[in-house]
Amino acid sequence: MNRRGNKKLAGKKIGILGKGGSGKSTITVLLAKALRKHGYDVCVLDADSANIGLHQALGIDKPPASLIDYFGGTVFSGGSVTCPVDDPTPLLGAEISLNKLPHKYYTQSQEGIFFLVAGKIGDKGPGAGCDGPISKIARDLKIYGIGNYPVTLIDLKAGLEDLARGVITSLDLVIVVVDPTNASVQIAADIKNMIDQIKAGKLPATKHLKNAELVGMANRIFLEAKNTDVLVILNKIGNKETESYVKRELKKKGIEPIGTIHEDHSISLSWLKGQP
Template sequence: MADPIDCRKEFQNMKISVCGKGGSGKSTVVTFLAKQALRKNLDVLVVDADDSNAGLARMLGFDSHPLPLMDLVGGKAMIKKKMGSQSLLSQAQIRIGDFGPDFIRRNNGLALVGIGKILQTMEGCACPMGVLNREFLKKLTLEPNQIALVDMEAGVEHFGRGIDEAIDKVVVVVEPSFDSLQIAAKIRNMAFSMDKKVVAIVNKSPSEAISQKIEQQLARDGLTAIGVLPHDPSVFEACLTGHVPDQGEAFEAVNGVLDRLLAA
């Protein structure tokens, strides 16, 4: 295994959204990217913006989730009234160091915050969380050598809510399926309409031949694949326990993918 590259001499900061079809492996890719970025001596903030995925904290190695940022405004019912009241979210700029311990998890350069989850029936739509997420990402101010990885909700609704407005680069995770390719094409069009750079990562590929077919279709849809993560049985086995391994073929493939992502 090659020694990790120190990116601090040449890298400033970046906000990166990771999106795609549900089940394509977005959260696994976010976890891999975060762990590889730490190996390159970057500080990483992961923003859990998926209102249905409950396992991201465990995948990143934390024992529990932080309290959702939605609680800072009194929950979904109070968001319109309290967004302008005095709190962390009313600041013109929000930095990683501004969070109280209940609302962030930290470990050796890795930090995790969450927007909120749908936890029970009859809660209503996720639009208030979209509003909060959009405003939070606008105000989030990164220091040099910091990256923010945003694990977006599945599909394309986050574009309609303007959540990606403050994002520097959009990554779409594509698995070997027709639906995944269709959603990737929609994401590409929406990202381009917002003047955002967008690239693709092929995930769970079973063979080089399949990878080539997916990359060819992505190219026809105007998307560049910056890397391919192979189908890795060790990842699937580990995910049964909620943990994502920091070794194996897929994990090591992310190292080169991250280099290309930061340089793209």
């Protein structure tokens, strides 16, 4: 891996968010490959507890074992990883160097992109509990290369839940993917609004916490949150008319997208076939 040098994104955590079906995972893969081509060391963390197939889109045959198991399992199955809403306590051992992490917990694509999975709910069976512990891993995980500083892309759960759980507090940059639907535009506005509130010092809900120590910890995590920037990318845009309309609707909410990815049926076909 390369050293940080003058690469502005080296060592940064970038969260990819958006409405379900907007193309978060597609954007994650495209960004990972583009950054790799520009000489970055790249780690992709799959933190979407319900979606599957991200490894295939990266050209990886089999996903690695979940980090939730590495950290001892979820509290709902008798393990040690708790939901950050119920227990904001930082995850022990969350700063990981890949040369010390057992190899079964990560893999690498042909382009040299490192791939890790926070955890999945679907393979745990009925009554497995909430996916809050997976959010805590996404919040606290800090990945180092073999003595170096990769950029980490985190494919997060659709919607706002991960932000509300505090994942946003550790992100350097948020990329919101917007497809041509009213719901997607609204979610982008809600994400921006939530991040603006955190920047303004709004504290999290804490009345449910059991003691003053946990309340203080939750407040401190939000008060010390990184000054996260928000970028918006349009995706699945079929024509100029649609692009102009979505941009107008976003502008009403104070949002200017940085770019557009047009509808490409070959991408949909690749996801259908489980191919990169």
